[in-house]
Amino acid sequence: MTQLPPLPDLILEPLIRAALMEDLGTYGDITTRTVIPAGTRYRAQLRARAPGVVSGMQIAEIAFGLVDPQLKVSCHCPDGSTIAAGDLLMEIEGSAASILSGERVALNFAGRLSGIATLTAAFVAEAAGTDTRITCTRKTTPGLRLVEKQAVLHGGGFNHRFSLSDAILIKDNHIAVAGGIRPVLRAVKAGASHMIRTEIEVDRLDQLAEVLDEGGADVVLLDNMDTPTLREAVAMAAGRITLEASGNMRLERIAEVAATGVDYISSGALTHSAQTLDLGLDF
Structure with a gap:
């Protein structure tokens, strides 16, 4: 590989x-x-x-x-x-x-x-013929993250962040505590280093629309969306932002999800269920 x-x-x-x-x-x-x-x-x-x-x-x-x-x-x-x-x-x-x-x-x-x-390698094979990349998560064995993520690379996949300090990843709980999508994105634009990339999680298309309107994110994590909704999300984004599909990304779903045109598919199963x-x- x-x-x-x-x-x-x-x-x-x-x-x-x-x-x-x-x-x-x-x-x-x-x-x-x-x-x-x-x-x-x-x-x-x-x-x-x-x-x-x-x-x-x-x-x-x-x-x-x-x-x-x-x-x-x-x-x-x-x-x-x-x-x-x-x-x-x-x-x-x-x-x-x-x-x-x-x-x-x-x-x-x-x-x-x-x-x-x-x-x-099996996940990567399912995405063959598309531009979608397979990436891991932080769901690794404590103490073994470095070598488990290296194994993902050996299988032809890509690495997500290695630690909480690698990038800004705004999850649903951050949004809830901070008061919404616009407040968290405005906080990033006001206080984050220009060297740090920002990803934000959404689980509905109206949230994606809000992110696209507000700006301030480099990547949108499309969480637990079914395949038709992922396809709509790709159409909405129209190449303006990197899209990552995550949540319930089983091996048997990879081909159809990759066919939607998302840039990345992340799966914790690569490391926690191998x-x-x-x-x-x-x-």
């Missing part, structure tokens, strides 16, 4: 190190220390047991390297590769004890992230 330059290892290492420390506990891998003779060397192969799009190979490599820098790790399918069941993704050679100690963390990350990339891709490490 989409192969990207890797993230700096320095950014990823604290996350992976924390996962390894959680798994190794206070005394390390007592099973391996007990049953594997010291100095035993082995070669292990990480293979796909199901088709999909791979993500998390960089993380798996870092995980094995943190356990034992002497391990030789060879990646055969970089992140973003489309894979088939049985494909060889990675080989790890060196201390058998080290491989066994890093196995679970490497597989947890790679399986989870490959599942996200695979589901994203099924882990079945990967296995075999000696």
